């Protein structure tokens with residue numbers, strides 16, 4: 270991890286602001302209140318680089334790419350998901366996978382953002398097992414595309430038997446192709462049960478190294494069980510459901526910053542493509558060090574994602590479509 | 591993290607300074623939501639399990655033990671353990687009808 274540099278501050282006696290020199294072995298304390306800060310804490314504070322490791326850019330505008338780039342985003346990863354309506358044919362998924370692997374990387378590169386994708390049939394469209402198998406048969410071809418990191422976001426939605434069977438078949442595809450796995454855990458009242466079913470299915474399958482699996486959308490009642498099994502945990506920053514930034518910071522304070530990342534999961538619904546940089550602001554306000562902020566918003570996602578040789582924080586040169 | 595496990599870097603008074611107005615607004619919004627339901631027609635209808643889930647959660651929020659958020663989330667969760675035979679629609683509702691406080 271890069272050793273952060275903390276500049277001397279220009280605080281006044283009223284601003285209750287001090288930051289000690291940070292030393293990676295003996296970090297003492299950094300206390301400041303963002304609403305009183307006048308001078309940047311450090312270079313990384315002024316120009317923070319971050320990765321949003323879960324965002325559905327097909328649902329977002331080009332202006333969002335511009336705003337994310339301005340906020341310091343250098344790389345995104347985009348899992349295949351439900352587009353808000355059910356696709357009527359496997360060909361619809363084929364087109365979507367091409368959009369994720371051909372069109373979005375180009376759109377992102379125009380803003381200096383490296384774009385990566387995950388391929389699967391999401392659990393909301395997996396209730397028809399035969400249809401799901403037809404879509405799953407296309408996954409191996411796409412796994413070899415240069416921006417694809419693995420299989421995702423697979424998982425459960427309403428915790429049905431068919432969803433679980435399709436999830437297990439995805440695990441088998443990932444194991445056969447030695448792919449990383451990105452897992453969606455269910456919403457709201459279904460999350461606790463669904464997370465347990467998912468973790469048990471992974472253990473029963475037993476062919477994938479837990480360090481190559483990220484279980485996303487954890488909250489206070491599911492984060493511990495994910496980390497205890499040696500997997501990575503993702504916290505999704507949503508305005509109403511999942512985690513707010515304040516609660517995500519609470520979870521970091523309680524569970525540490527090992528094997529945890531934050532993401533916006535920005536999509537067509539109520540969500541915020543700038544949720545990660547806003548959470549960084551919350552971390553600063555809550556007195557967290559530049560080192561911890563960099564770890565959670567950059568080093569951690571880079572460490573997990575780099576297990577796929579296809580991940581890079583350097584966007585390709587922009588090209589014309 | 592650079593603080594002992596579970597300990598925020600900021601002290602209690604500073605956290606109150608940072609969070610009080612936001613928490614105050616949210617408490618008023620919950621109270622207003624419950625008042626609104628009381629004023630609305632349809633008070634003879636059976637109590638909605640979602641509103642009951644909120645009332646039960648408020649009593650957890652007011653108790654003196656830690657891990658309030660975790661216990662509230664668990665109280666709203668589906669208590670069953672087996673996969674269901676068919677997905678019951680696409681959307682979860684926020685609390686389970688069999689939630690327990």
Ligand SMILES: [Zn+2]
Nearest residue numbers: 348350422534
């Ligand atoms: Zn997603």
